[in-house]
Amino acid sequence: MSFHVSPDLSVWLGAFLTLCIFSFLYKDNPFYRFAEHLFVGVSAGYYIVLNFWTVIVPNLLEPLSHTFVNTSGPAGLQSLFLPRLGDYRIFLVVPGILGLLLFTRLFGKIGWLSRWALAVIIGVYAGIRTTGAAQADFVAQVQGSLQPLWISGDLGASLNAMVFAVGLITSLLYFFYSREHKGGLAVASKLGIFFLMVSFGAGYGYTVMSRISLLIGRFQFLLEDWLGLR
Amino acid sequence: MKREVPLFITAVIGLFMILSFFVPHEWVSVPADFLQASAVILVGFGYVLGGANALRVNFDAIYKKKSGWPYKIVLVVSLLATVVIGLIEGKGFLNPTMRSKWIYDWVYSPMSSTMFALLAFFIASAAFRAFRIRTVEAGLLAVAALIVMLGRVPLGDLLSDWLFQAKWLPGVPHTLHLSTIQEWIMSVPQNTAKRAILIGAALGVMATGLRVILGIERSYLSGED
Amino acid sequence: MSWTTGLETLDRRWLFLVMGLLVAGPLIFPAGLPLKVSPPVQAFNDAIEALPNGSTVLMSCDYDPSARPEMVPMNRTAFRQLLRKDCKVVVTVLWNAGPGLVEATLNDVAREFPNKRYGVDWVNLGYKAGDDAVMVLMGQGIKNAFPRDYRGNETNTLPLMMGVRDYSSFPLLVNISAGFPGTKEWVQQVNSRFHLPMVAGVTAVSAPEYYPYLQSGQLRGLLGGMAGAAEYEKARGEKGTATKGMDAQSLAHIFVAFCIVLGNIIQRVKKREPA
Numbered sequence: 001m002s003f004h005v006s007p008d009l010s011v012w013l014g015a016f017l018t019l020c021i022f023s024f025l026y027k028d029n030p031f032y033r034f035a036e037h038l039f040v041g042v043s044a045g046y047y048i049v050l051n052f053w054t055v056i057v058p059n060l061l062e063p064l065s066h067t068f069v070n071t072s073g074p075a076g077l078q079s080l081f082l083p084r085l086g087d088y089r090i091f092l093v094v095p096g097i098l099g100l101l102l103f104t105r106l107f108g109k110i111g112w113l114s115r116w117a118l119a120v121i122i123g124v125y126a127g128i129r130t131t132g133a134a135q136a137d138f139v140a141q142v143q144g145s146l147q148p149l150w151i152s153g154d155l156g157a158s159l160n161a162m163v164f165a166v167g168l169i170t171s172l173l174y175f176f177y178s179r180e181h182k183g184g185l186a187v188a189s190k191l192g193i194f195f196l197m198v199s200f201g202a203g204y205g206y207t208v209m210s211r212i213s214l215l216i217g218r219f220q221f222l223l224e225d226w227l228g229l230r
Numbered sequence: 231m232k233r234e235v236p237l238f239i240t241a242v243i244g245l246f247m248i249l250s251f252f253v254p255h256e257w258v259s260v261p262a263d264f265l266q267a268s269a270v271i272l273v274g275f276g277y278v279l280g281g282a283n284a285l286r287v288n289f290d291a292i293y294k295k296k297s298g299w300p301y302k303i304v305l306v307v308s309l310l311a312t313v314v315i316g317l318i319e320g321k322g323f324l325n326p327t328m329r330s331k332w333i334y335d336w337v338y339s340p341m342s343s344t345m346f347a348l349l350a351f352f353i354a355s356a357a358f359r360a361f362r363i364r365t366v367e368a369g370l371l372a373v374a375a376l377i378v379m380l381g382r383v384p385l386g387d388l389l390s391d392w393l394f395q396a397k398w399l400p401g402v403p404h405t406l407h408l409s410t411i412q413e414w415i416m417s418v419p420q421n422t423a424k425r426a427i428l429i430g431a432a433l434g435v436m437a438t439g440l441r442v443i444l445g446i447e448r449s450y451l452s453g454e455d
Numbered sequence: 456m457s458w459t460t461g462l463e464t465l466d467r468r469w470l471f472l473v474m475g476l477l478v479a480g481p482l483i484f485p486a487g488l489p490l491k492v493s494p495p496v497q498a499f500n501d502a503i504e505a506l507p508n509g510s511t512v513l514m515s516c517d518y519d520p521s522a523r524p525e526m527v528p529m530n531r532t533a534f535r536q537l538l539r540k541d542c543k544v545v546v547t548v549l550w551n552a553g554p555g556l557v558e559a560t561l562n563d564v565a566r567e568f569p570n571k572r573y574g575v576d577w578v579n580l581g582y583k584a585g586d587d588a589v590m591v592l593m594g595q596g597i598k599n600a601f602p603r604d605y606r607g608n609e610t611n612t613l614p615l616m617m618g619v620r621d622y623s624s625f626p627l628l629v630n631i632s633a634g635f636p637g638t639k640e641w642v643q644q645v646n647s648r649f650h651l652p653m654v655a656g657v658t659a660v661s662a663p664e665y666y667p668y669l670q671s672g673q674l675r676g677l678l679g680g681m682a683g684a685a686e687y688e689k690a691r692g693e694k695g696t697a698t699k700g701m702d703a704q705s706l707a708h709i710f711v712a713f714c715i716v717l718g719n720i721i722q723r724v725k726k727r728e729p730a
Contacts (some may be wrong), residue, residue, distance in 0.1 A: 001483065010332065014340035021344040025351055025471045033301050039341040040284070041305035045312025046338060047551055048281035049330065053321045054554075055274030055584045058603040059267065085260050086599030088267065095268035099275030106279075106286060112232045115451055117272050119236035120243060122442060122450050124269040127247020128591055130439030132643030135251075136673065137432030140647060141425055144671025160418050167422030175430050192426070197367045199423035201374025202415055203663045206680065208353055208379055210525065210659035212478070212707040213681035215350035216700040217524025218343055219479050229483060251648065259595065266592040267599070270585035277551070277584060321607040324555050334555045339520040342552065346521045350707070354474045355467040358714035362722055372719075376712050382682050384488035385705035413493055416666055425667040 004228030015226040018218060060099075064092050095120075167195040237445040244443030285309060374415060381412025457728065459721045470714070477710050481702035488702055495669055496686040499676025502654045503536050506627055511543040511618065513625040513651075515632070515641065516560075519552035522633035522658050527560050528684040528697035529656035530631045534564045534577075536691060537629070543615050544577040545597070545625075548605075549589060549636045554582040558605055573606075574613045581605030586636035590644040594622055621649075628653040638665055642673050656683065 006012065020035035067080060067089045080090040098117040105114040145168055151157045173185060174192035181189050223229045243265055250262035288302045288309075296302075316323045316330045323330040363369045380386035390408035441447040492500075506512065514534065518526040537544050546561060548554045558579055565571055573579075580601040583589045592600040597619050598610045610616045618624065628651050632638045638655040645651050652675055657665060659680025668674040678687050681704060684697035 010336040014336045017337065018340045018344045021341060021348065024348065026468065033298070034304060035341055037301040037305040038308050038337065039345070041308030042312050042333060042338050043342075043552070044281040044284040044305075045309040045316070046330075046334065047277045048313050049316030049323060050551060050554070050582060051274040051277040051584055052317070053323060054582050054603075055271060056278070057321060058601075059274070059583075060271050062602065083260070083264070085256070085263055086596045088264050091264065092271075095271040098268070099272050102272065102275050102279050103282070106283065115232070115236040116239060117275075118450055119239035120265070121269055121272050121276070123240040123243030124247055124265050124588055125586075126240070126439045126442045127244040127250075128266075128587055128644060130244075130436050130443075131248055131251040132587065132640070132647065133432040133435035133439070135647040136643040136668075137428050138436070140671055140673055141429050141432070141667055144667070144673075145425065160414075163418055164422050167419055168426055171423045171426030172429065175426070192423075193367055194370055195419050195423045196426075197370040198374045198415065199420040199427075199663065201371040202378045202420040204371070204375040205378030205382065206659045206663050208357075208375075208708065208711050209382055209680050209682060209704065211346070211350040211353050212704055212711075213524045213659065213700065214343065214347040214521070215474075215478055215707075216482070216681065216703045217696075218347040219482055219703070220524070220696060220700065221340070221343075223479065223482050263592065263595045263599070266585075266588045269588040270583060270592060270600070273584040273586070273588070321603070324558070325606065331555060334552075335559075338552065339523075339556065342520040343523055350478075351471040351474050354707075354711055354714055355470050357711050358465075358470060358718045359467070361715045361718055363719050372715060376715065379708045379712055383705040383708050384490055384701055385709060387491065388488065407491075409491055409493070416663065417670070420663055421666045421670055424664055425670075428664070428667050 002230055004230065006226055006228055011226055015222060018222060022218075056099075060092055060096055063087070064090075064096065067092070166191070171195050233448070233451055236451055237448065241443055241445055244439070248443075281309070281313075374420075377408065377415060378412050381408040381410075381415075386412075459725050459728065462717070462721055463725070474707065474710060477706040478703045481706055482699070485699065486702045488705060490685055490689045490698065490701060492686045492690045493683075495677040495679070496683055496690060497676075498669075499654045499656070499678050500536070500687060500690045502627065502652075502675040503533065503540070503629065506540060506542060509541045509543070510626050511545065511615070511624055512537055512627050512629060513545050513547070513622070514629045515547045515549065516553060516557040517549045517637045518556075518631060518633035518658075519550045520556055521552075523556065524696070524700065525658050525681045525684060526631055526633055526656070527556070528681070528695045529678050529687060530557070530560050531564050531695060532684070532687050532691055532693060533629050533631065533656065534561060535567065535693075538564065538568050538571055538576070541576075543575075545615065545619060546577065546579045547589075547593075547601070548579075548582045549586060550633070551582065551584075554579075554605055574608070575615055578610075578613055578615050579605040580610065587640045587644045590636075590640060591648070594645070594649050596621055597624075622651045623649075625651060627651075629656075630654070631656045632661075633658050634661060637661075638668075638674070642668055646673050656687075659683075 017035050020031040023029055024032040083089050083091055098120060101113045102117045104110045147161050147164070149158065149161050149165060151161065170188045170192035172192070174189040174196065176185070179185060247262060247265065250258050285306065288306050291302045292299050292306065312330070312333060315333070319328050319330050322328065324334065325331060361372070363372050380389065386408040390406070394406050438447065442450070514537070516530055534544065546557065548557050561577065561579055565573070565577065571577065581604055583600055585592070589600055598616060601610050604610055604613065622645060628641060628645065630638050630641050630653055632655060638657055641653060646653050654676040655665060655674050656678035659682070662677065662679030662683070665674060665677055669677050678684060681697050681700055685701045688695045688698050
């Protein structure tokens, strides 16, 4: 095993910033705070530039400029108002204006104008998420739960199917708050809590795995890319 | 007017988007496609607005010399530098030779990765100081967590092989591995509870979506008027 | 002061130090512990392997540098598997901070296939804001949502994109996702509305919530976290960064389990101690 420290200053910068963040583990200090604020500034700047060049320019400004090319004469002017799927011609001015109206939020007195743009966003997302949740998370999940409880020749699969059915029904009953949990409902919801606790435990185990993986990734960078451990 | 017009817009667009799920005809699909394209553009503007707001808030903090204001100068300078460089470099600003790409690779990327890596240390500390088993339910949670954590890694199977193949544990099948138990926990009991939560959450999303579309839920229209 | 009080008041920075050493140690002195391929990972591999050679596949890489250790190995191995099958790959990115990292990952793998050309065998359409709205928008036309690719080319001019219309052009969606927007949204908006079969590689923190989708058939395969990525590498006969990290993962898990057990032992002992 040997170390071959990287001669690349960029790698040294990445390692320095990594160690600045890790220094928080000892205690809060100026190096960590410097790195934290640098990170927030670069992130915000990057988001602005990215969305300008990848959304506003190709999806709004360029199609609008193509729309206004060759519009001399009545046929050309008429074509401005003839949208097709994927080519919305002059109608793209509407989201353009609404997008600019979003910035009125920064100015107190006229901030209410931004609500129109927000209303479009909320309307679109409320619509598509309602149907998405209904189809994928409700209908398909109930469909997937309707499995035979007895599979001849396979005792293990049959037991699993029964445990699955009992677990699903009791977990759902735990969330049924329209009646007081007494008697049979209390027993069922208690059993449901046991299944829920198992799932939370499994979730905790996977969360531990995820966070440790991120730490392993950073150490791999420091040991292999920076210190050149081979 | 200041509230009624947005509520009307939300209702019309929301109902139209729900209709577009069921009706494939172009009288519905083309306007729905336009609305989705508009939403994409508006979200893009929204991110730019977020960055502009961060600039405004921090300029204000520097001007009023609020606590930690020297660090805000670092934030503002780095934000402006990233924006200016990115705008000058044009639409290929993330191509390999660009300064914006260099900032992304060697300033943004290492710090983004490290911020979340810190959590691994705090998870260990919290496991030692705060994870207390005081009830049967908490015990179940702990046992499931331990089996999943150990069963998911190679060392877990080596441990279970050593344990179950020991002569002082006769009768236990040698094919019983911690990873098999872990896989059963994930596919059966864990799955049922997650499915129940998913179904419940779906009902909640549908209800909230309809409340927003019908104007009963108005929290997105923040403000006094 | 009894040992229980001493341990109870232990400065947590000692725990941080032990965690750091247990993670760094196996990276410096690897043990090469054996891996086993679990059924969801095998299913992921088999779903891609079952594709006819030369198919055009949609791959959505929805992650950023904060999830790099888990996502990049999955992305690399899946992209390599697709290129080996001579599949044409159309890549999208729905996370703000993802495009640069995804492009670098794809380029790294593409260099192993000198006969594969950008624009002909694979295309990176880059990032688009809008989350689920983009997913539904792509259903009417991929090029409508992405008029330009990551490198600034008009997508209409790319040879691979000539044959791509909407989701009906793909037999499979390979989704590598670190959270929102990601696998859940692809299932809700694309798998359910456009019936596009999909497989997913996700972070470990979100993997448990996708098991219902796996059981119902909405997902045909699932990779969960770095362990899933390592198992996938083993299934493909490769030894990448995920496999190299599993020794460290093992020791760290043992340590966290030990912390849980020790913390509770201390609590029990203190309860029995006279006040």
